[in-house]
Amino acid sequence: MIKVQSEPLNAGEEINTFLTSNPNSGGIATFIGQVRDFQEQGSGESASVAALELEHYPGMTEKELERISAEAQKRWTLDAVLVIHRHGRMSPGDTIVLVCTASTHRGDAFSACEFIMDWLKTQAPFWKREHSGTDSTWVDARESDGTRAKRWEKVD
Amino acid sequence: MIKVQSEPLNAGEEINTFLTSNPNSGGIATFIGQVRDFQEQGSGESASVAALELEHYPGMTEKELERISAEAQKRWTLDAVLVIHRHGRMSPGDTIVLVCTASTHRGDAFSACEFIMDWLKTQAPFWKREHSGTDSTWVDARESDGTRAKRWEKVD
Amino acid sequence: MSLTVLYFAWVKEKVGTGEEQLSPPDNAKTVSDFIDWLETQSPAHASAFSDRNQIRVALDQLHVPFETDIGDAKEIAFFPPVTGGAW
Amino acid sequence: MSLTVLYFAWVKEKVGTGEEQLSPPDNAKTVSDFIDWLETQSPAHASAFSDRNQIRVALDQLHVPFETDIGDAKEIAFFPPVTGGAW
Numbered sequence: 001m002i003k004v005q006s007e008p009l010n011a012g013e014e015i016n017t018f019l020t021s022n023p024n025s026g027g028i029a030t031f032i033g034q035v036r037d038f039q040e041q042g043s044g045e046s047a048s049v050a051a052l053e054l055e056h057y058p059g060m061t062e063k064e065l066e067r068i069s070a071e072a073q074k075r076w077t078l079d080a081v082l083v084i085h086r087h088g089r090m091s092p093g094d095t096i097v098l099v100c101t102a103s104t105h106r107g108d109a110f111s112a113c114e115f116i117m118d119w120l121k122t123q124a125p126f127w128k129r130e131h132s133g134t135d136s137t138w139v140d141a142r143e144s145d146g147t148r149a150k151r152w153e154k155v156d
Numbered sequence: 157m158i159k160v161q162s163e164p165l166n167a168g169e170e171i172n173t174f175l176t177s178n179p180n181s182g183g184i185a186t187f188i189g190q191v192r193d194f195q196e197q198g199s200g201e202s203a204s205v206a207a208l209e210l211e212h213y214p215g216m217t218e219k220e221l222e223r224i225s226a227e228a229q230k231r232w233t234l235d236a237v238l239v240i241h242r243h244g245r246m247s248p249g250d251t252i253v254l255v256c257t258a259s260t261h262r263g264d265a266f267s268a269c270e271f272i273m274d275w276l277k278t279q280a281p282f283w284k285r286e287h288s289g290t291d292s293t294w295v296d297a298r299e300s301d302g303t304r305a306k307r308w309e310k311v312d
Numbered sequence: 313m314s315l316t317v318l319y320f321a322w323v324k325e326k327v328g329t330g331e332e333q334l335s336p337p338d339n340a341k342t343v344s345d346f347i348d349w350l351e352t353q354s355p356a357h358a359s360a361f362s363d364r365n366q367i368r369v370a371l372d373q374l375h376v377p378f379e380t381d382i383g384d385a386k387e388i389a390f391f392p393p394v395t396g397g398a399w
Numbered sequence: 400m401s402l403t404v405l406y407f408a409w410v411k412e413k414v415g416t417g418e419e420q421l422s423p424p425d426n427a428k429t430v431s432d433f434i435d436w437l438e439t440q441s442p443a444h445a446s447a448f449s450d451r452n453q454i455r456v457a458l459d460q461l462h463v464p465f466e467t468d469i470g471d472a473k474e475i476a477f478f479p480p481v482t483g484g485a486w
Contacts, residue, residue, distance in 0.1 A: 010172070019168075023192070023193065026189060026192050028187070030187075031186075032175065032184040057389060106270075125391065141393035182398045260399065277481075278481065294479065298482075
C-alpha cells in the first residue's frame with residue numbers, strides 16, 4: 001500500500017497496524033527516515049535546521065512509489081509492502097518516510113526494503129528545501145544515492 | 157540496549173521510543189519477527205501451531221546479544237542499537253524479536269540490522285518448541301541460517 | 313497541440329510559474345527540441361534551462377531521457393534531480 | 400574441582416535434569432574428555448550424548464569447540480544447535 005500525505009506520520013502505530021494485517025509473515029523489515037535538526041555542509045560543519053519542506057509532484061509521486069513497490073514484489077517473495085511518505089513542511093524529529101516489507105524469509109524482507117529506499121531516493125519526485133533562520137535553500141542531489149541505486153540494476 | 161523478557165513486546169511502542177531517543181539519526185532500520193500460526197513441514201505441508209515456547213540460557217543470552225550488538229557497532233557507524241527478545245510461551249501473532257539500528261546513513265543501518273539478525277539466529281542461546289494440539293516438538297536448526305551467518309565472517 | 317507544462321522546485325522559481333499551457337511548434341519533436349523552443353519564450357525560461365545537466369524530465373509522469381519524442385504526451389514536467397531525506 | 404553443569408532443551412529432557420554439580424576426574428581436561436566421562440555416569444547421560452554432532456557447548460557462557468580445555472571454568476552448558484523464529 002502507498003500513502004502520500006502531508007499529515008504527521010506515526011511510525012509505531014503504522015507498523016503495529018501492518019503487523020496485525022500480516023499475521024502470517026514471520027519477518028518484517030522496516031526503514032524509518034526522520035528529519036534531523038542539523039544540516040551537513042560541504043566543510044564538514046553543520047548548521048541547525050528549523051524546518052524542512054518537501055515539494056512533490058502530485059500524481060507522479062504515487063505512480064513512482066507504486067512502480068517501485070511492484071518491482072520489489074516481482075524481485076522478492078513478499079506478503080505485503082507499505083510505503084508512507086510525507087510532503088510539505090516538517091520539523092526536526094518528524095518521520096518523513098516509512099517502508100515496511102513482510103515476508104516468510106528475512107533475507108527477502110531486508111533486500112526489498114533496502115531496494116525500495118534506494119530507488120525511492122533517486123526516482124520518487126521529491127525536492128527538499130531546508131529552512132534555517134531567514135535562510136532557505138534547495139538541497140542538491142547526492143552522488144552516493146545514484147551509486148546505491150545502480151547496485152540494483154538488472155541485465156534482463 | 158538489550159532486553160530479554162517474557163512479557164509481551166509492543167513493537168510499535170518500542171520503535172517510537174527508540175525514534176524519540178535518537179532524534180539526530182536520520183535513518184532507522186528495524187526487523188520484527190513474529191510467531192506465525194503454522195509450521196512448515198518437510199513435505200512442504202504445514203500444520204497449525206497453537207503456541208510456541210522459547211527456552212533460553214539466562215545470563216548467556218544477554219551476554220551474546222551484547223556481544224553481537226557491540227560487534228555491529230564496531231563494523232558500522234551507528235548511533236544506537238536496540239535488541240529486544242522474548243522467551244517463554246508465545247501465541248501466533250506475538251512479536252518474538254525486535255532489532256532497531258540508528259545511523260546517519262541508511263546503508264549502515266540496514267547492514268547492521270541484518271547482521272544482528274543473522275548472528276542472533278545462530279549464536280543466541282534460544283531453543284524453540286512448538287505446541288500444536290497435544291503434540292510438542294523441539295524445532296531443528298536450519299542450515300540456511302548457518303549459511304547466512306557465514307556471509308559476515310571476516311578474515312582479520 | 314496544447315501541452316501542460318509543469319515546473320518544480322528551483323526550476324519553478326526561475327521560470328516564475330508552476331504550470332502553463334503551451335503549444336509548441338510542430339518541429340519540436342523531442343524533449344530537447346522542446347527545451348530549445350522554451351528557452352526562446354522568455355529570459356526567465358532561458359535562465360531556468362541554462363544548465364541542462366541539472367534538469368530532469370517526466371512525460372505523462374514517467375521519467376524519460378532528453379532524446380525522447382514527446383509524441384501524444386499531455387503533460388511534461390521539468391525539475392531538478394530528486395532529493396529526499398539525508399539518511 | 401566442582402563444576403556447574405547445565406543442560407537445555409532436549410538435552411535437558413534426556414539427561415532428566417537442567418543443572419547438576421559434578422566433580423570430573425583430573426584427566427577430563429577438554430570438553431570432549433568431560434563428555435566421555437559424563438556418558439559413564441548414567442544411561443540417561445549416555446543417551447543424551449549419543450549423537451555429539453547435535454550437541455553444542457558453552458564454557459562460562461561462551462560458545463567453544465569440543466577440543467577446548469575446561470581449565471578454571473565454573474560453568475559448562477550442553478544444548479542443541481540454537482533455534483529461533485522461522486523467518
